[in-house]
Amino acid sequence: MNRSLKWLAVLTTIGMLFVLLGGALVTKTDSGMGCGKSWPLCNGEFVPTDITPELVIELAHRLVSGSVGIMVLILSIGTWKAIGHIRETKFLSVLSFFFLVLQALIGAAAVVWGQSDFVLALHFGISLISFAAVLLLTMLIFEVDKKFQAEKLVIDKRMKFHIIGLSVYSYMVVYSGALVRHMNASLVCKDWPLCTNGGSFLPANIYEWVQMGHRAAAGFIFIWIAYVTYIAVKHYKHERVLYWGWIIAMVLVSLQVIAGALIIFTRLNLYIALGHAFFISVLFGVFSYFILLVSRSKKNAARVQNPKPVELSQATVK
DSSP states (O other): OOHHHHHHHHHHHHHHHHHHHHHHHHHHTTOTTTTOSOSSSBTTBSSOSSOOHHHHHHHHHHHHHHHHHHHHHHHHHHHHHHHTTSTTHHHHHHHHHHHHHHHHHHHHHHHHTOOOHHHHTHHHHHHHHHHHHHHHHHHHHTTHHHHTTGGGOOOOHHHHHHHHHHHHHHHHHHHHHHHHHHTTOTTSSOSSSSOOTTSOSSOOSHHHHHHHHHHHHHHHHHHHHHHHHHHHHHHOTTOHHHHHHHHHHHHHHHHHHHHHHHHHHTTSOHHHHHHHHHHHHHHHHHHHHHHHHHHHHHHHHHHHHSOOHHHHHHHHHO
């Protein structure tokens, strides 16, 4: 594989992480209007004169997103040409660039016209899809399947159910977490894991409901991943990609829960909050790779049941 393409893929994947974390930073520091109601210029100026911390954060996020967008476009074209024969390449190439442009347009619309918190919460999730697509392109370029012998992997119905279910559910958890940030509900509950601000067992207002809804969703995904990891460790030791993949997922979701609790105890420490966003981003990337394996499983099963004539002839000779 072309060495320069591999470098571009790695740098673009890292760049997409910076886009995700930059968006989270903008939200957590309330810098969304740092450039006023002006886009792509900042306060109507090409070179801003009235510099504020919010302006620096917002403008830096725009510059990073634009630069990474160009990298994603170049990567999409490069992979299309280099590994376009691989079934998923063209789809992922289009997906990565389309969703990155979409998140930029939603961000621009929020600046110029404003958006509800429920719409703005989609911003992080849309960027996450683009990141996952870029990550999968990078894994295809580095032929990770061959290193893990995943090209022969056949996934049974039980594991398919958990992979698809958790992938969809994790996206819902991401949305609920983004909604917490956009509604400024991160510290509405001063304790953890319950919310007993008024002494009542049930949340008292919409902000507490959103916060506790996210906590409940995060708690359930932790239990679900722990259960599937147990299944993988017990029954899938011979399938390295599933065995280690679920162990990694368990580590990431544990760090995610710990970071979520520390956000409350540290009263929204910025670094911990960004770590919270980082862990869920990587976890979604792991699930995206699992989805790729599920999409190939049926084809792999057919290949195992009906080997090519060449393989049969070789077996006969042996």
